[in-house]
Amino acid sequence: MKMLTGGCACGNIRYQCSGEPIVQLMCHCRDCQRSSGTAFSAMMLFASDKFRYLKGEPAFYETVAESGREIRRGFCNKCGSPISAHWPTRPQSLIVAVSSLDDPSKFDPTLETWVSRAAPWHPFHSSTTKFSEASH
Numbered sequence: 303m304k305m306l307t308g309g310c311a312c313g314n315i316r317y318q319c320s321g322e323p324i325v326q327l328m329c330h331c332r333d334c335q336r337s338s339g340t341a342f343s344a345m346m347l348f349a350s351d352k353f354r355y356l357k358g359e360p361a362f363y364e365t366v367a368e369s370g371r372e373i374r375r376g377f378c379n380k381c382g383s384p385i386s387a388h389w390p391t392r393p394q395s396l397i398v399a400v401s402s403l404d405d406p407s408k409f410d411p412t413l414e415t416w417v418s419r420a421a422p423w424h425p426f427h428s429s430t431t432k433f434s435e436a437s438h
């Protein structure tokens with residue numbers, strides 16, 4: 303995958319990431335539902351050193367995910383767009399919110415996590431491996 307670029311809705315935050323995503327997934331946990339504003343979060347996991355901000359920096363909301371692990375969710379403090387997420391205990395990797403990509407059609411998920419929490423009104427992807435729960 304060539305360089306990916308993205309940012310928030312208002313343009314205050316811009317970023318780029320290079321290299322292949324480590325994993326591309328959809329998560330249906332309640333935390334992802336709340337932070338995405340819909341049925342699930344679509345995410346790409348990258349090595350942190352492949353990602354950098356070109357403009358601005360997100361504000362962070364720190365919470366404990368359903369897995370019990372602390373997670374910091376980055377969002378634009380002006381327009382509220384989700385941008386990124388990372389685990390303080392795992393600084394070598396970073397999640398990019400697919401919704402913030404300039405070209406979200408690049409998303410090619412292989413996994414769905416927390417399908418036990420999935421909204422009954424949204425169909426699953428046909429070709430993903432599904433996990434009832436997950437550690438994120």
Ligand SMILES: [Zn+2]
Pocket residue numbers: 310311312313314315378379380381382383
């Ligand atoms: Zn913004």
Ligand SMILES: [Zn+2]
Pocket residue numbers: 329330331332333334335343416438
């Ligand atoms: Zn989740």
